[in-house]
Amino acid sequence: xxxxxxxxxxxxxxxxxxxxxxxxxxxxxxxxxxxxxxxxxxxxxxxxxxxxxxxxxxxxxxxxxxxxxxxxxxxxxxxxxxxxxxxxxxxxxxxxxxxxxxxxxxxxxxxxxxxxxxxxxxxxxxxxxxxxxxxxxxxxx
Amino acid sequence: xxxxxxxxxxxxxxxxxxxxxxxxxxxxxxxxxxxxxxxxxxxxxxxxxxxxxxxxxxxxxxxxxxxxxxxxxxxxxxxxxxxxxxxxxxxxxxxxxxxxxxxxxxxxxxxxxxxxxxxxxxxxxxxxxxxxxxxxxxxxxxxxxx
Numbered sequence: 001x002x003x004x005x006x007x008x009x010x011x012x013x014x015x016x017x018x019x020x021x022x023x024x025x026x027x028x029x030x031x032x033x034x035x036x037x038x039x040x041x042x043x044x045x046x047x048x049x050x051x052x053x054x055x056x057x058x059x060x061x062x063x064x065x066x067x068x069x070x071x072x073x074x075x076x077x078x079x080x081x082x083x084x085x086x087x088x089x090x091x092x093x094x095x096x097x098x099x100x101x102x103x104x105x106x107x108x109x110x111x112x113x114x115x116x117x118x119x120x121x122x123x124x125x126x127x128x129x130x131x132x133x134x135x136x137x138x139x140x141x
Numbered sequence: 142x143x144x145x146x147x148x149x150x151x152x153x154x155x156x157x158x159x160x161x162x163x164x165x166x167x168x169x170x171x172x173x174x175x176x177x178x179x180x181x182x183x184x185x186x187x188x189x190x191x192x193x194x195x196x197x198x199x200x201x202x203x204x205x206x207x208x209x210x211x212x213x214x215x216x217x218x219x220x221x222x223x224x225x226x227x228x229x230x231x232x233x234x235x236x237x238x239x240x241x242x243x244x245x246x247x248x249x250x251x252x253x254x255x256x257x258x259x260x261x262x263x264x265x266x267x268x269x270x271x272x273x274x275x276x277x278x279x280x281x282x283x284x285x286x287x
Contacts, residue, residue, distance in 0.1 A: 087268055
């Protein structure tokens with residue numbers, strides 16, 4: 001009985017470490033160094049200053065929150081477009097772009113290059129900070 | 142179908158406690174009972190036993206939810222939970238205690254992460270699973286008119 005309790009406490013301690021690590025990492029926008037990919041079939045229009053391309057799936061609770069964050073940023077800044085695609089309907093693209101989790105948000109610049117990617121729900125302030133350099137001054141509506 | 146997101150979170154907390162009890166008492170029957178709870182919740186979230194407990198004990202004392210979440214991810218995660226804890230129950234009840242221990246431990250990690258951090262491991266794994274199993278699912282199409 002004590003052995004079982006010790007096992008349980010050990011598992012809880014390990015899970016806590018895992019959870020803290022995940023929380024620190026989740027939603028962080030990381031600079032992306034991948035090659036320029038053709039994203040037009042996913043609805044990205046060349047020439048759009050910033051496209052927030054979000055991959056979602058049906059089995060994904062944080063996708064809705066992420067969708068709202070991206071939509072709010074798109075509404076606030078001129079030249080930002082938010083596109084949400086169903087990852088399951090675009091599995092070939094999911095593999096090509098090395099996406100493993102939903103939600104994943106790709107920040108695409110005017111030339112079609114992926115400049116940032118975030119897995120999990122990014123904070124609104126982080127998204128705004130990341131896209132600021134890609135937008136002309138006075139883009140805020 | 143949409144759910145009050147606090148309900149599955151509460152269910153994960155109750156599940157965490159039950160899984161600890163399974164580990165402590167090495168109880169295959171308790172594991173089996175938890176498997177039944179998972180099965181009901183995956184099949185019909187409205188009849189989830191811990192969900193009913195949440196509604197009876199807590200829902201009326203808390204403010205109304207400001208947001209609802211889709212039931213599909215929760216059902217998928219409950220189904221994974223069912224598979225894992227059913228294996229654990231089989232292990233304990235047939236005397237393969239190590240099998241019971243390992244799978245109850247896996248379920249405990251998942252349930253605790255959900256309860257304490259709001260992280261749904263099953264939901265996170267879903268796209269990876271779909272990537273590996275290949276074919277795109279057919280898109281929804283309008284039903285033909287009669």
